Amino acid sequence: MSEAYWPTAVPSRILSSTTAGRQDDRASFQPEIGPAKMRPRSTGRTMQISVTFDRWTAAQLASFEDWYDANQSARFHMRDPITGAPARFQIAAGEEQAYQLAGRQVSMNLVRMPGSPWWGGYVPRCSHVPPLMVADYAGEVFALDTGSLRRVAEEDLVNEADNLVLGAWRPAVGTWAVRFTGAAGDLFPGTLGELPVAGDGRAVVAFDGSATRLYLDGQPVASGAGWVLPAELQVLDGTGTVSEVLLFPEALSDAACIRASQEGAA
Incomplete structure (x- = not known):
């Protein structure tokens, strides 16, 4: 078994409507006296990316669904859809749907983990x-x-x-x-x-x-x-x-x- 990665049989090209933003990692708490205070949950930069993949065939969708069945809760590797750099991702949890289908388009929310994989420089x-x-x-x-x-x-x-x-x-x-x-x-x-x-x-x-x-x-x-x-x-x-x-x-x-x-x- 190797590190999980986006299936190579499935295209990762995205539509221009894809958006990305820093995930809000702040947590608030109420002290006994005074106003509420905010503290960061982590020091890493976690990004949330809403992506739409285009023009998947029925076979490619089937390949993705098989991959998702095996890796739905795992972190996996792919190139950042925005920067193109190797990165570690996870499909966002807590959504009503893990991914959405509209014709030949597939949309989902991805969370980019902080940092870069140390071996990224060895990826062709x-x-x-x-x-x-x-x-x-x-x-x-x-x-x-x-x-x-x-x-x-x-x-x-x-x-x-x-x-x-x-x-x-x-x-x-x-x-x-x-x-x-x-x-x-x-x-x-x-x-x-x-x-x-x-x-x-x-x-x-x-x-x-x-x-x-x-x-x-x-x-x-x-x-x-x-x-x-x-x-x-x-x-x-x-x-x-x-x-x-x-x-x-x-x-x-x-x-x-x-x-x-x-x-x-x-």
Whole structure:
């Protein structure tokens, strides 16, 4: 199980009528003597956003309703409909209806939680899916998702001191994103994701049970059958440095893979 996030099969484009405002977190109380006083309930900035999503198909609405059944009380991740930044949300509680339908439009009230997720900088453009694993050797940030994405020690990710062999992380569906410098060799050697690389760059491999898609420096370079990962996955066979490896819990869209292999995350 990974962190909950807005279903990728459901569009998140909004109408211009969407409004947002600071949630009133003040609480009032009446002292024994004197006028009523106000105090903040929290110091975080909580925003309430009234959104209307447009042009959902019947299949997309069905996907959303299935997702809502599983995540209706959970906090989830998506890009802020106003700013576009990765953020944590919750569907507002206490409403008579959790969401409203009007033709192909769906409206709801969202509450944006205070702060920004620490891993937001690893999310590719054109995507809001949080990583399942982070191995940022240059930034010395390492994390695993076992229900929530938490930082861990480097040795929890790798089987060898050279930081190139990853163990235990073999999902049936996902996307690998790799940043390398001074390379001369093959990424993921001996697998369907094998990709010759040279110099500095970024590579992305998206895979599921039916297809594998490879991208290098902003370009799709190959596609093939579904990829079953080996027991141990060697990232780079040859010379050079792997400075970052990210794993996402699903095969990201073509647009997200191109952007991730072109310029990383943002």
